[in-house]
Amino acid sequence: MPAIAFLFLLICAWLSGVGLLRLFHLRLKPAYTHTLAVMLGVAAASFIPFLLQLCYIPLNGTTVFGALFLSALLLNIPAFLDIRKQGLRPFLHSQRPHFQLFRRGHVWPKAYEIPYWLVLGFLIFVSVWRCYYLPPTSRDALSGPEAIAEYAVREQTMINSFFDVDLWSTNNQFKSPFLISLQLIYKLAGFPFGQVWLSLLFICFTVFLYHALKERLHPLLAGLLLLLFTMCPEIYAYSFMILYDYSNMVFFFLGLYFLFRDPAAIGPAAPAPSPHASSSLSFAGLLLGIATYIRSETVILVGLLLPAILLMQWRKTPRSIKKIAIADALFLLPSLIAYYLQTNLYIQHYLPVHYNIGSLVNNHLENWSPLFQRYRDIITVLLFGTFATQLWGYIFYLFITLFVAELIFIRRLNRIARNWLYAMLALYLALGALGFTLPMFNLLETTKRALFKLMPLVLLYLANNELLLRLSGRIARWEMSGSPASHPAPAVAISKIKKKGQKK
Amino acid sequence: MKVFLLTLASAFLVILLINVGYYGVWFREKPRSYWFSFLKEKDDTTAEEGIKNARYGISYTISMRVKAFLEKKRLPNAIVLFEPNSYYRDSLHIYNSVRAPEPAVFYYYTGLTGVWTNSPDVNKANFIVHITRTKGVTIEEIHTPERLQQILAGFKKYPPIL
Incomplete structure (x- = not known):
């Protein structure tokens, strides 16, 4: 029974995600389309029980699964309209490129990708098993969202008897309904511990990331970087232990990825920018909105991205102020709505217990020394040193080494690398400021987990590091020399080969 | 031949990575140990x-x-x-x-x-x-x-x- 329910949920997630991608006119490679569709679908599902709850509809199998199916259908209305206009056969024909997953050179790995995927597959398998087999364990989940979800299944409402208990020792009941909703759905599907949705995110994100890296680097380097990321001990642990930070990292990264793809916003990261560039910006806004729904403080990061977007829009594109304002409003709107839904509507006006967020703010904001101390601690405790190695492995050391080497030997940073570095800096500044403003945003727990978001940015910076790009180009040239090109080498490598040929 | 050499290189990098420094310790203590737990858990009938x-x-x-x-x-x-x-x-x-x-x-x-x-x-x-x-x-x-x-x-x- 859980297997059938899981299949149903997977199909609903994929359908919802495909519908959303279609709404934004995004035409992506199959590997991106399907992984992104499932991730988006999981995020869309996380709104459903929450919205049912807001409408006081009882949460049971019929209402929740019915609403999931209905939302998947509603998100695909444009597809149904296309079918009506074109007919089923031409419509299916037009969708063929999305399903040519196994066309030669698209997904079939080359032999040298297999060793990486053997280890990655092993890590994924172990993570998925633990996600399925073991109950949620983190105290933050047990004293809040997990307990609320468990009693929501029994009492058909998120406002349940859990709120009658003495909640002095916890504030986890005020966290986002993202986790409660997904736990509720998967518990209703017959998984006693819920959680398996996290495996969907983990698998899809890993595959997405690999393809994103392969766009820039030879698979030999892309696989190595991906393995370095997956083997970040702390992040890996949260791939099977439900909490907010892993999912927040996924959607924050995806938001930035699509933001940097939009040439009108910050500059083209993709080799071939989408013809619907501005929809890429609003799609990035949607993804960052999901990240904000998961962790409300993400709204600050979204705000910090805006000055850079405005500056580049102003410099690069001859758009009118009105067009820029509309594009940026569409970019910001999902995050603002998500923030309002979670902190104002849900916490302030819906939950039976109240939370005075104002009382959490530091009373001594005039004393800045804790701010500088926090910035120092993030560097010395969380990013470098023995403890940092236990959290992230050596990935940050690799980043610093290659960053410094790039500054010394290349003496310039390409635009895409600058984008990712800007995002890293914005994150670092925001986390320090949050720790200073909200004393509950402590160093060793909250800030540590918030730093998950930094690691995929590090990875994408490395994928655009000029030294690695040159090494990648050399490997690709060596591999392709003397043999017909059978593998689509990274776009960067190909462009370099072409340039070299032109010079000759 | 080149693909073979690249395969050897990637296999070498993988083996190096899962054995070097803290990665080696972590790989033994976590994923590998989780694998042995899985071998027991999969046949376990514990409710x-x-x-x-x-x-x-x-x-x-x-x-x-x-x-x-x-x-x-x-x-x-x-x-x-x-x-x-x-x-x-x-x-x-x-x-x-x-x-x-x-x-x-x-x-x-x-x-x-x-x-x-x-x-x-x-x-x-x-x-x-x-x-x-x-x-x-x-x-x-x-x-x-x-x-x-x-x-x-x-x-x-x-x-x-x-």
């Missing part, structure tokens, strides 16, 4: 309860013993007082191995109401869970308000902590 018992440890075991005790006594509406964790830390020195569950987690485990010494409903407590080095876990029924006040006074210097 949900057994898995929770193994995963949550002593705090869960204590909670379920309290639940079993109260079910036996047919007292589903009992309010259970837990000793402060600072008492286990500063007086009994068993804090590293034993922790009283916080009321929210106790409710999640058992569906029963638990209170700490600073809870608003502490005056309604009619059972207390004692944990000692010699006797282990014992449950005492609190018969009179005087006895409850006596217990609370005894814990005054031990503030509730997680």
Whole structure:
């Protein structure tokens, strides 16, 4: 029974995600389309029980699964309209490129990708098993969202008897309904511990990331970087232990990825920018909105991205102020709505217990020394040193080494690398400021987990590091020399080969 | 031939990575050890309860013993007082191995109401869970308000902590 329910949920997630991608006119490679569709679908599902709850509809199998199916259908209305206009056969024909997953050179790995995927597959398998087999364990989940979800299944409402208990020792009941909703759905599907949705995110994100890296680097380097990321001990642990930070990292990264793809916003990261560039910006806004729904403080990061977007829009594109304002409003709107839904509507006006967020703010904001101390601690405790190695492995050391080497030997940073570095800096500044403003945003727990978001940015910076790009180009040239090109080498490598040929 | 050489290179990098420095330690202690756990777990017929018992440890075991005790006594509406964790830390020195569950987690485990010494409903407590080095876990029924006040006074210097 859980297997059938899981299949149903997977199909609903994929359908919802495909519908959303279609709404934004995004035409992506199959590997991106399907992984992104499932991730988006999981995020869309996380709104459903929450919205049912807001409408006081009882949460049971019929209402929740019915609403999931209905939302998947509603998100695909444009597809149904296309079918009506074109007919089923031409419509299916037009969708063929999305399903040519196994066309030669698209997904079939080359032999040298297999060793990486053997280890990655092993890590994924172990993570998925633990996600399925073991109950949620983190105290933050047990004293809040997990307990609320468990009693929501029994009492058909998120406002349940859990709120009658003495909640002095916890504030986890005020966290986002993202986790409660997904736990509720998967518990209703017959998984006693819920959680398996996290495996969907983990698998899809890993595959997405690999393809994103392969766009820039030879698979030999892309696989190595991906393995370095997956083997970040702390992040890996949260791939099977439900909490907010892993999912927040996924959607924050995806938001930035699509933001940097939009040439009108910050500059083209993709080799071939989408013809619907501005929809890429609003799609990035949607993804960052999901990240904000998961962790409300993400709204600050979204705000910090805006000055850079405005500056580049102003410099690069001859758009009118009105067009820029509309594009940026569409970019910001999902995050603002998500923030309002979670902190104002849900916490302030819906939950039976109240939370005075104002009382959490530091009373001594005039004393800045804790701010500088926090910035120092993030560097010395969380990013470098023995403890940092236990959290992230050596990935940050690799980043610093290659960053410094790039500054010394290349003496310039390409635009895409600058984008990712800007995002890293914005994150670092925001986390320090949050720790200073909200004393509950402590160093060793909250800030540590918030730093998950930094690691995929590090990875994408490395994928655009000029030294690695040159090494990648050399490997690709060596591999392709003397043999017909059978593998689509990274776009960067190909462009370099072409340039070299032109010079000759 | 070139693909073969690249395959050798990637295999070498993978082997190096999962053995070098902290990655080696982590890989042995975590994913590899999880794999051996999987080999046992896949054939294990332990029900949900057994898995929770193994995963949550002593705090869960204590909670379920309290639940079993109260079910036996047919007292589903009992309010259970837990000793402060600072008492286990500063007086009994068993804090590293034993922790009283916080009321929210106790409710999640058992569906029963638990209170700490600073809870608003502490005056309604009619059972207390004692944990000692010699006797282990014992449950005492609190018969009179005087006895409850006596217990609370005894814990005054031990503030509730997680």
